[in-house]
Amino acid sequence: MVVQDAGTTGRRSRLSAEREHELFEAVLDHLREVGYEALTMDAVAARTRSSKATLYRQWRSKPHLVATALRHSKPVRAAGIDTGSLRGDLVQFAEGACQSAEKDTALLRAVAFAQQSNEELRQALRHVMIEPELAAFHGLIDRAVRRGELAADIPAAAFVPHMMLGACLVRPLIDDAQVSSDYLVRYVDAVILPALRLN
Structure with a gap:
């Protein structure tokens, strides 16, 4: 095959x-x-x-x-998610992202540390992982704009991937707890949607 x-x-x-x-x-x-x-x-x-x-x-x-x-091996990707609403898209991504968060977050953190001193690894991660995921997140935002859910000039829209990734990586450090589906959905409702003026 x-x-x-x-x-x-x-x-x-x-x-x-x-x-x-x-x-x-x-x-x-x-x-x-x-x-x-x-x-x-x-x-x-x-x-x-x-x-x-x-x-x-x-x-x-x-x-x-x-x-x-x-x-x-990434358990969930923004590409392919289209529930018909921006909140639905973000919640679906959040629920999938926590499925193997404990194992994958530690792994991604270790690789992120390694790429700081390895330019080839940094470029490979950008090409293979980061750029496709950013493009998919931008697609989520663009669809929300086309549906009339979101104004095209909302400054926070560009930072949705940063907010979502930040929630996944930082919670173990701040709360000494792993990311859970409930936590990420509450984060979407309390942080991301208000920043986008959707709550």
């Missing part, structure tokens, strides 16, 4: 969807165990019973492989 690789536009993968999923899960498990700096393509190849040449052919480098694995 031939599948489109989620991390690279216009390139085809020779791996089946099942094999890609298995490989990405192994990459993330190893990343959780040893951290980004200690993860090597040799170790990934051994762990996934792959050749290092295959890994480089498919993903070019460790940063691209890690970024694509993170993108592939």
